[in-house]
Amino acid sequence: MFNFKYHITSLVAVFLALGIGVLVGSALDGEGVMLEQQKVLIDRLEEDFYKIREENRAYQAEIQNMSSMLDLYNNFAEEVLPSIVEGKIEGINLAIIKTNERDLPSGLMTALKLSGANLNLITTVQTLEELEKRSGFLESRAEELDLVILLRGEEYYGDASPEIEARLTSIYRDVSVPVVGATWGNDIAWTVERGKNIDLKSVTGNVETPMGMTTLISEIASLAKESKSD
Structure with missing residues (x-):
């Protein structure tokens, strides 16, 4: 693996040695020894730079290949998503509550509609x-819901965020409406353990991607099935 820090340190050491060599060489009788030492050091520098350049090219090619593969994966996922989610949660009455100002992922709205859910x-x-x-309004609408999606962004939105989430889940817990968590990106701060602490039935990341949408809809379907069996 390419260790950039090691190479930079090595090159700095070589430059330092070159400088010392010039000073020492100037004190020596005859220019031949000094020139020979300088040539050796310069050759080493050129060799190190050549290695770095070649390794950089190799990494750039690898990144390009991975990017192409990711594009192919995303295109494939978008193609098969409708057939996976279509009708999967037919008739389930949902609410989406965001705790930040970001717009809803457009693909998520499309996927939920394809799945047959009612976005009440x-x-x-x-x-x-x-x-x-708004707590009174939210409580008044709870009776018409089967499940609530609590949607937040990638970033952590201040000290009030955990309390807002806890109070929102409490509103729906009191009327036996399950709440699931969903995030843009992979929100490390909002782990599954934290989700349990505020009584989330599940936490799904990357809901702006086909994989995240599929996972979220599958979680909702599973919860709906459990609810019917109770």
């Missing part, structure tokens, strides 16, 4: 003050 409520709650004002 889509709203945003970003602050505790906003939650206080």
Whole structure:
């Protein structure tokens, strides 16, 4: 594996040695020894630079290949997504509550509609003050819901975020409506363990991707099946 830090350190050491060689060489009788030492050092520098350049080219080619493979994967996933999710949660009444100002992933809305879900409520709650004002409204709509998707972004949105999430899940827990978590990207701060702490039934990342959408819809289908069997 290419160790860039090692190569930079090595080159700095060579330059330093070259400088010392010039100083020492100037004190020696005859120019032949000094010139020979300088030539050796310069040859080493050229060799190191050549290795770095070749390794960089190899890594660039590898990155390009991986990017092409990722594009192929995404295109394939988009092609097969409709057949996987179509009708999977037919008639399930959902609410989507965002805890940040980002727009909903357009692909997610399409996937949920293909799955047959009814999107009864889509709203945003970003602050505790906003939650206080809207809690009555949210409670009044709970009776028409089978499940709530709590959607947040990749970034952690301040100290109030955990309390907002906990209070939102509490509203729906009191009326036996399950809540699942969903995130843009892979939100490390919102782990499955934290999801359990605020009573989320599951946490799905990367919901802007076909894989994330499929996983989220599968989780909802599983919860709906469990609910019917109770």
